[in-house]
Amino acid sequence: MVVAGNLLVGCVADDFTGATDVANIFARAGLKTTVLIGVPEDDRDIDADVIVVALKTRTTPPQMAVEQSLVALRWLRGRGAQKYYFKYCSTFDSTAKGNIGPVADAMLAELGQSITIACPAFPANGRTVYKGNLFVGDVPLDESGMRNHPLTPMIDANLLRVLGPQSRAEITGCYYETVRQGASAIAEWAATICGDGTRIVVVDALADEDLVEIAQAFKDFVLFTGASGLAYGLARVLLVGGNSRDAAVTTDLDEGYRAVVSGSCSVATNGQVEAMLADHEGFRVDVSKLAGGGDVVGEAVEWASSRLGRKPVLIYATAPPDEVKENQRQLGVAQSGEMVEAALSSIARRLVEKGVSELIVAGGETSGAVVKSLGVDQLSIGNEIAPGVPWVHAKSQGRPLSLALKSGNFGERDFFMDAWDRLR
Numbered sequence: 363m364v365v366a367g368n369l370l371v372g373c374v375a376d377d378f379t380g381a382t383d384v385a386n387i388f389a390r391a392g393l394k395t396t397v398l399i400g401v402p403e404d405d406r407d408i409d410a411d412v413i414v415v416a417l418k419t420r421t422t423p424p425q426m427a428v429e430q431s432l433v434a435l436r437w438l439r440g441r442g443a444q445k446y447y448f449k450y451c452s453t454f455d456s457t458a459k460g461n462i463g464p465v466a467d468a469m470l471a472e473l474g475q476s477i478t479i480a481c482p483a484f485p486a487n488g489r490t491v492y493k494g495n496l497f498v499g500d501v502p503l504d505e506s507g508m509r510n511h512p513l514t515p516m517i518d519a520n521l522l523r524v525l526g527p528q529s530r531a532e533i534t535g536c537y538y539e540t541v542r543q544g545a546s547a548i549a550e551w552a553a554t555i556c557g558d559g560t561r562i563v564v565v566d567a568l569a570d571e572d573l574v575e576i577a578q579a580f581k582d583f584v585l586f587t588g589a590s591g592l593a594y595g596l597a598r599v600l601l602v603g604g605n606s607r608d609a610a611v612t613t614d615l616d617e618g619y620r621a622v623v624s625g626s627c628s629v630a631t632n633g634q635v636e637a638m639l640a641d642h643e644g645f646r647v648d649v650s651k652l653a654g655g656g657d658v659v660g661e662a663v664e665w666a667s668s669r670l671g672r673k674p675v676l677i678y679a680t681a682p683p684d685e686v687k688e689n690q691r692q693l694g695v696a697q698s699g700e701m702v703e704a705a706l707s708s709i710a711r712r713l714v715e716k717g718v719s720e721l722i723v724a725g726g727e728t729s730g731a732v733v734k735s736l737g738v739d740q741l742s743i744g745n746e747i748a749p750g751v752p753w754v755h756a757k758s759q760g761r762p763l764s765l766a767l768k769s770g771n772f773g774e775r776d777f778f779m780d781a782w783d784r785l786r
């Protein structure tokens with residue numbers, strides 16, 4: 363029997379790195395948090411304040427994203443969650459059709475609600491929103507590396523314009539002149555627009571303190587949507603009254619082999635791969651060879667087998683934007699992405715079979731493919747490596763496995779070398 367009644371937040375995440383990112387924020391705030399890989403088929407016991415259901419719906423056709431998100435939402439509703447949270451990327455990754463708008467619309471309808479907020483700000487990672495425009499560090503979203511994202515290139519920083527065509531709801535901006543005055547002013551502003559059709563309010567935020575004020579102002583809302591910065595605010599508002607449990611668990615871990623599998627092509631990951639190759643051995647997945655039917659998976663596994671140990675090996679498809687574009691031109695965007703994901707996930711699975719038990723995976727789609735292939739169904743949150751990236755612990759085929767699912771744009775240049783020091 364599932365323990366019901368004390369679930370504060372039921373969260374649906376549109377990718378796996380994002381799921382561990384948001385779970386990390388809730389866990390660090392003192393909420394007992396677990397990540398489920400999809401909706402469980404069994405009737406397991408889960409004693410948690412926050413359950414994050416990780417989906418891989420960011421780039422699926424909208425209808426599929428809606429269906430899977432609603433299955434997860436209904437399952438969380440069945441556990442009696444007090445609040446619901448739709449976690450998407452802090453760079454608002456979406457296509458012209460979705461999936462942020464369609465999923466938010468469907469969740470609102472399912473919950474019988476007519477209003478929610480959209481708040482991708484994540485100040486700890488340099489994501490801020492001002493006048494409805496999303497900034498990545500010092501530049502607008504469309505001037506950041508996200509312009510060249512392989513699957514969800516972002517060419518407009520204005521979230522009202524991005525979300526408008528994706529959603530049936532009216533999109534309104536709650537701008538910083540209101541937000542900076544705090545929760546009461548925001549709530550007063552909200553009162554003037556409530557009750558007037560279905561709305562999604564894009565909320566400005568520049569700092570963590572703003573996110574606490576925003577969560578406080580909207581604390582009676584049932585559905586929240588955003589990146590994980592909003593979870594920082596929501597956790598602090600929900601914790602008032604003393605729901606706090608133990609902070610995240612650190613596990614006693616055996617020492618196993620180490621590997622990094624990278625399918626992210628972000629600016630940050632390209633730098634991290636380059637930094638690791640300066641002092642570590644790496645195997646580059648040749649996409650043309652893969653497309654030509656070559657046994658790249660077998661070669662990678664054979665290459666790695668003789669090198670496995672405590673010094674991590676690197677297997678990467680990570681490439682600069684011009685190379686990715688050329689692959690996409692030749693093979694198609696979705697086809698090249700899926701082909702690389704399939705190869706990297708087979709490699710990861712075979713490395714785990716060969717004794718890798720500490721594995722870093724870079725990239726959200728890549729992580730989704732890898733984690734699914736490992737047969738992992740639940741993750742517990744361990745130590746934080748960098749803002750938005752915790753170690754997580756799982757069982758794969760009955761054996762303990764530590765994973766770090768690194769979002770493409772997160773982490774310093776030496777992330778792949780430094781992360782191991784944070785494991786225990």
Ligand SMILES: Nc1ncnc2c1ncn2[C@@H]1O[C@H](COP(=O)(O)OP(=O)(O)OP(=O)(O)O)[C@@H](O)[C@H]1O
Pocket residue numbers: 377379380511512513625626627628631649679680681685686689690698699700701702703724725726727728729768769770771
């Ligand atoms: N050399 C390559 N050529 C074409 N596509 C590639 C190549 N290397 C990786 N890919 C694909 O690019 C996509 C990268 O997306 P992924 O979500 O894994 O990384 P990311 O977007 O940087 O991470 P995040 O979503 O966490 O920000 C994947 O589908 C991957 O298979």
Ligand SMILES: O=C(O)[C@@H](O)C(=O)CO
Pocket residue numbers: 377379380381383384450451452453484589590726750769770
């Ligand atoms: O919010 C973020 O940036 C990340 O958690 C993510 O979703 C990247 O895939």
